[in-house]
């Protein structure tokens with residue numbers, strides 16, 4: 321399989337008067353269908369790196385190539401299109417819409433992208449909901465299910481537009497150990513079944529060790545990058 325994502329000599333500096341360099345010459349390549357964890361202490365630069373990988377933030381220098389396309393010269397609109405078509409995001413806080421049901425929430429990115437919901441999209445939503453084990457509560461409002469179920473709904477939602485890459489910033493951060501494990505197993509199943517590339521930030525070493533590759537960031541430097549055999 322080829323490289324789905326490449327970071328070349330990424331530097332990130334925040335501030336104009338007082339400058340803080342948060343990332344130092346980070347170069348990383350990710351194979352399609354790989355499963356990677358990124359670990360590091362609070363403030364080490366993980367979220368900054370993830371935002372740059374996801375094109376939500378721009379590096380100060382260096383470039384990001386996604387699915388063979390160099391993103392550095394793209395306009396905001398081009399970036400938004402590439403992002404919508406290629407990347408799914410899972411955050412610690414799921415941002416589900418409270419007035420809508422699980423099914424409606426899962427379908428929302430599709431509806432936004434296509435302005436309609438086809439029978440095929442509906443079938444895919446039902447399939448993803450089944451995959452994350454929420455069929456019984458698919459017509460419940462998102463406020464009427466547990467925290468773990470909400471996070472699973474957010475995972476199904478992140479997959480509705482068939483992204484090649486899923487980026488997770490502490491996707492299990494506010495869940496108990498057992499629910500964390502269930503969700504992690506689910507992500508691994510999705511990785512195997514749908515060949516989705518996963519890059520997950522986690523502060524939990526036990527969780528990180530289940531990935532196929534572990535990258536550690538310290539003070540904005542990659543200090544460890546090992547295959548987890």
Ligand SMILES: Nc1ncnc2c1ncn2[C@@H]1O[C@H](COP(=O)(O)OP(=O)(O)OP(=O)(O)O)[C@@H](O)[C@H]1O
Nearest residue numbers: 334335340342360361362363364365366367368369
């Ligand atoms: N918008 C910003 N402006 C200035 N400094 C920032 C900004 N965002 C982050 N930083 C600084 O960059 C450094 C890295 O932050 P980042 O959020 O990437 O770390 P992190 O490893 O994700 O931390 P955590 O695990 O606590 O979320 C920190 O020192 C932070 O204060």
